[in-house]
Amino acid sequence: MNSKNDFPQIFPLQDYQRKLRKKKMSGVFLVLVILVMCVISSIFPESYWGWINLFLVLLLVMDFILIYVDLNRYKIATLWDDFEYKKLVKQPFNFKAKDGMKQFAYIYIPESINLENTSKKLPAVIGLHGWGSHHREMDRYCLPIVQKNQCIYYTYDSVGQGLTPGDKSDFRQINDCQDFIDTIAALPYIDRKKIVVVGMSLGAMKAAVVAYPHPDVRGIIMMSGAYDLVYTKNRMSKLEYLLFKWNGFKFPNDEKELKKYSAVNYFRAEGICLRDDVEPTPNSARVFIMANKNDPVVRYENTLKAIQSLNLPPENYSIFEKGGHCFEGNEYWVANEINTFIKAILENELKKY
Known part of the structure; x- marks a missing residue:
């Protein structure tokens, strides 16, 4: 560190x-x-x-x-709505899901980069916010690495959140996330071998279900995610379940649907093969997970299940004793961990085999 x-x-x-x-x-x-x-x-x-x-x-x-x-x-x-970042240009990014639904997306570009004239293939960082939040939630963690490493940052408001209309409990968000990553990976100026996805809470679940098996995603960072929805729903007290429902979050009633969106069913202990590779990239060279033991929203046992499923060594995860769901008081060190991991991926410091 x-x-x-x-x-x-x-x-x-x-x-x-x-x-x-x-x-x-x-x-x-x-x-x-x-x-x-x-x-x-x-x-x-x-x-x-x-x-x-x-x-x-x-x-x-x-x-x-x-x-x-x-x-x-x-x-x-953590006052992240008031943060200002120098030497970065924020622009709207035209993103439509495959069904044609427009979602408000944004791109952050270092001032020194002109995408219209660049001949270089650039790395990309994709931020996925948590449920009930909006695209700026991940700024505090992702933008410093963008400033220092000449890469592009993409993020968007998921359905029913931020400026994007719709039902924030609609699990179409998973498919939308797939479309978003596919859209970015297909851009002519993006280096497909240097795409990193960072997700928080529901964003971590999306990263696990969509980005982890994606052949173009080189690195995945997941924070406070519910990786086993069956376990999460079954362990909820009636009060917790009612509070989730009262706030607009609706769990699928069908257990098959819960399993469909449970990341533990997508994780592979041996890793997965990235594009053009013949051998799987080990999870230790690709995945980093964080959680807090006193998380009142998503039990940290979800993270333990993910660590076990992915067979991650200790250097690939951080579990804080306190910090709630959103890493309150740990933000500085969380950002440090994220930036260290992303930098290692961009500089190919992590051993691939």
Whole structure:
């Protein structure tokens, strides 16, 4: 792993930490005020002062809840909507699925590259966001490597998310992802032997089901993915299932459909043959996985199953003790791992056989 000083500062860490400290101090102060007012209410339970205090306590509790929610929003989003990246040009990318449905896609190009005049074959990084998010979710992890390695970054808003209309629970997203990767691999200026896909959550599931068996994808990085949907659904409590459903995520009822979209059924311990190869590329030269043990959305046992199915050595995965679903507090090191792995693939440092 690179040292902290070797890695580009892609996060406004000091500003981020300052805002977190401010929110935490506000929460601590409110807790103290609530305790004092509860004591006053207990001393004067039948007076108007007691009722006023009780009302104020309820207001403060609501304020505390809002602060807690806001604090977690800061942690989860990590302010990635506010990031600015220099020396990169962002443009719309014309992408239509095979059924003709237009989806909002984007391309990030280093300023020094002119795609219309380039004669070079360029590497490509493809970012797949998680369920309920949008295309910018993976910017914080993928764009630094684009800046430093003269490659192109592609991403898009999946169905029902971001600007793309539709039902965000529609599993047509899997086919759309296949079409997106095929579209990019067919571009005349893209080096088919240097395509890397990075997926988060549902994006990791897409990467596993679509990118892993794809002969043109040289590297796959998967984060917090549900790689076994049968296991995931069966291990859910009724409350978890209702919360998923309430938020608009619908699991297929047919177990055959669940297996169809379960990545463990696509993984091969020996690896797969890439285009023009006669021997399979081992997973250790192609796959990197990350998860958090305390993930409340997707149990990290999914990742353990994937590691076992892929027969990955320890250097090909990172499991954090804490970090929730979105690697809260671990973003810096996650970005470091991703960039190190992608750089190794682009520079052919990973042993292929």
